[in-house]
Amino acid sequence: MEEKDFFPLFVNVKNKKILIIGAGKIAYRKTETLLKYGADILVITKEIREEGFKNLKNIDIKIGEFSENLLKNAFMVICATDNKELNEKIYKICDEKNILVNNITSKTDMNCRFGSIINNEEYTLGISAKGNPKKAKELREKLEKIL
Template sequence: MENRFFPLFVNITGKKALVVGAGKIAIRKVETLIEYGARVSVITREIKEERFLSLENIDIKIGEFDETLLDDVFIVVAATDNSEFNRYIYELCNSKNILVNSITSKDSMNCRFASILETEEYQIGISAKGNPTKSKALKNRLLTIIDK
């Protein structure tokens, strides 16, 4: 059964966020979380994206994921290239009522990151049901309408 997602804007300032993995998609998720004020921790076996090394206000640990890392966490991003492991993280977080996003599945998550269009007057979150290319294309089209 496909998940149905309720659109919601939420304040994550000061909330604990855990990202499992440190690749290209993970860095984009981390940058978004930081931009909106989350306190971000990353657990990874290896840093695959060098931009992680230039980020400030982030806690990076090289090592293995452990369930105790979920203590007091508001949101988790399962950002490994192992879909089975990401599903395990999803199931664990979902059972603990922790928001969790997965980069390898449209269904093994209980929240999505939207493509965000933000101007002085508007904040619009766009979801193409897990297709980031379509979300970004619509965002760019909307920008041309709003900027007029």
């Protein structure tokens, strides 16, 4: 597995088209986060596995399968299925098209990574532990106490 270095970056996703493939627990968490920042979200899934999706407002959910035409005008794609091969396939397509893509089943088959976020009146901090979300969360919780 090739190790990748990720450049830390804060990006405005307000009104940007974001495609989320899958509707499980992790997809739900990422959807909630992106909604806080005003993203325009389309979720495509074979089935809704996380009940919380039914309570989210301002997202489109379509029952179906991924197809490349869904990438038209996409700013970012979240591969959040439990099918590692499908996620890898989508990653490769998106990367070739210069679309930001996050893949929940790999630490390397992606070109963007979500950090653990602290957002208060004075600071917005993004924490990455090189693909280890548990370590990032632990540090976030320590820093939240300090701030």
